[in-house]
Amino acid sequence: MAEAKFIANDKLTAWLDELSGRMRVLAPTRQGDAVVFAPYAPGQQVELDAEATAPPKSAVFPASEELLRYDYRKDPENLGQVEVELLPTISPEPTLVFGSRPCGARGFLIFDRVYDGAKYKDPYYLARREATIFATIACRQAENSCFCHSVGSAPGDATGSDLLLTPVEGGYVVEGVSDKAAPLLESSLLEAAGDKVDQAKSLREKALQEMGDPQDFGPASKKLLALFDNLGFWEEMSAKCISCGACTYLCPTCYCFNITDENAGLTGRRVRSWDNCMSFQFTMEASGHNPRPTKAHRLRNRVGHKFSYYPDLHEKIIACCGCGRCIKSCPVSVDIREIVTRAMDYQPKAVEEAAK
Structure with a gap:
């Protein structure tokens, strides 16, 4: 692995300018009250102190991706005969995502097991995954909605990152995590980190210690399955949910999608778009039947998928990175930690009465 480097605060913009001349750079940018990842322009000030919305x-x-284009071509000798020409559109642009928190990059490890599986591989996802480099910034302090340490991670977890930056006095320690990082560390704007590496390590350890003891979500898988048919429990948990879908759209590990064909005459395109499991239309069938007709059914699926169904399929790995966005951005303060904890602590009324 390449030697750790140090970049001074006053050289950071110049480094990003240099990198943006070689590839597309997405960096956290303030847009109104939100911080989003947007294309970087030379000289631009980026928002690195706050977690992106x-x-x-x-x-x-x-969020919306063109998978292919197609043309219908009629045989002039036989107008009833139509041929279809498919034109795939896989052309990812080399991209650096700079300034994400580690949990944002770690979320793709959940995607990888689905879209880069042994049986099925998604060429569109894999092409972009290969073309994208993640330079993340370790958290010096967790927010009260964060719980990454309860799902096997940490504020400075480099898993899933290619570069890890740790804020220290005067700048950042920059450490290569994957082979993709090496070319980015060759800049003359970076210098040897020296003893700042130990300082960075201590700061990451301190941030983890300040989070306190993690919750053990291990028992959740079986407990959630045991509550599958207990609709009363899920109605109570979903009572204040308004099914807006903010939790799914802001989640680093939600990967559900819908596919639609958009036609214009004899040409068209196939589009993949994010879908939202908290929406009534998510499982609506053409017959009009909906196997998840209420928000209680839909919340059961969302929570169960992350803490039960996915772990059962993928070596007990929880499909949640603990970033807390679904908690912080929920307009009615639904807290997924509370739901899972309530499920693990749930006792049938008969058991509760016998214990009295």
């Missing part, structure tokens, strides 16, 4: 998910898994 939305994760950098769209860099690899766009």
